Amino acid sequence: xxxxxxxxxxxxxxxxGAKNGTSAAEMQDKFLTLLVAQLKNQDPTNPMDxxxxxSQMAQISTVSGIEKLNETVSSVTSQxxxxxxxQGSSLIGHTVLTEGNGLALTDKGEGTAAFELAGKxxxxxxxxxxxxxxxxxTVELSNMNAGRNYFTWDGSKYEGxxxxxxxxxxxxxxxxxxxxxxLTASNVVAATVSGGKLVLELGNGTTVDYNKVQSVF
Numbered sequence: 001x002x003x004x005x006x007x008x009x010x011x012x013x014x015x016x017g018a019k020n021g022t023s024a025a026e027m028q029d030k031f032l033t034l035l036v037a038q039l040k041n042q043d044p045t046n047p048m049d050x051x052x053x054x055s056q057m058a059q060i061s062t063v064s065g066i067e068k069l070n071e072t073v074s075s076v077t078s079q080x081x082x083x084x085x086x087q088g089s090s091l092i093g094h095t096v097l098t099e100g101n102g103l104a105l106t107d108k109g110e111g112t113a114a115f116e117l118a119g120k121x122x123x124x125x126x127x128x129x130x131x132x133x134x135x136x137x138t139v140e141l142s143n144m145n146a147g148r149n150y151f152t153w154d155g156s157k158y159e160g161x162x163x164x165x166x167x168x169x170x171x172x173x174x175x176x177x178x179x180x181x182x183l184t185a186s187n188v189v190a191a192t193v194s195g196g197k198l199v200l201e202l203g204n205g206t207t208v209d210y211n212k213v214q215s216v217f
Contacts, residue, residue: 084198088191088210091200097215098208100184103128103165109156113167118179119146121171126151131164144171148183148215183214 103111111128124141139153155162171178187203198210 084193084210085191088193088198088200091188091191091216094188095185095217096188096200096202096208096213097183097185097217098202098212099181099214101166101168101182102184102186102204103153103167104185104204105155105162105165109154109158111153111155111165111167112150113153113185114148114150114183115169116148116181116183117144117146117171118181120144120173121178122173124149124169124171126153127168127170128153128155129166129168130160136160136165185217 097114101113103113105111117124121144122142124144126139126141128136128138130136136158137153137155139151141149141151153167155165167182169180169182171180186206186208188200189203190201192199192201199207200210200213201207
């Protein structure tokens with residue numbers, strides 16, 4: 001006589017099958033063959049009850065369901081990656097705002113950047129520095145509202161190194177300091193998917209996760 005397969009045995013077989021790469025269909029065939037043999041050879045005076053049979057059938061159904069779920073998840077992940085690449089490709093050639101204080105100049109020598117103010121600011125001072133940290137110019141602004149604000153600096157007359165210009169913003173309202181978050185504008189030159197995340201390659205040689213992009217132009 002073939003002994004009834006209890007819950008522990010069924011779970012162990014399922015785990016072993018998954019580990020060895022056995023498909024749910026192959027496991028189901030083996031399970032049904034064993035079950036039929038068990039029913040044919042069971043003791044007529046002590047037959048398997050319905051609860052035990054239902055439990056064993058539920059185990060193989062669970063294994064089959066998990067395999068189908070894994071296939072579905074894999075398909076969805078692949079489609080999501082393709083959607084990310086399509087989204088990233090549509091951003092190439094556009095300008096994005098990300099947190100940072102780099103200041104790139106156009107062919108005409110103008111540099112535009114932005115900053116977020118935590119509150120209203122009566123006085124705002126923007127200082128422009130070069131790669132060595134030397135002061136290049138100062139821009140004074142006033143009566144700026146809370147939220148995102150933009151400024152443009154005319155650097156056409158600056159004859160120094162323009163490759164690594166940066167800016168710093170200090171804002172006050174009366175005697176209070178207003179928190180400032182600098183935002184730098186960069187061109188998107190390429191897009192990749194890495195670790196399941198969309199990553200943008202910028203014209204300044206850096207990369208940024210798409211979820212850190214504040215705005216797209």
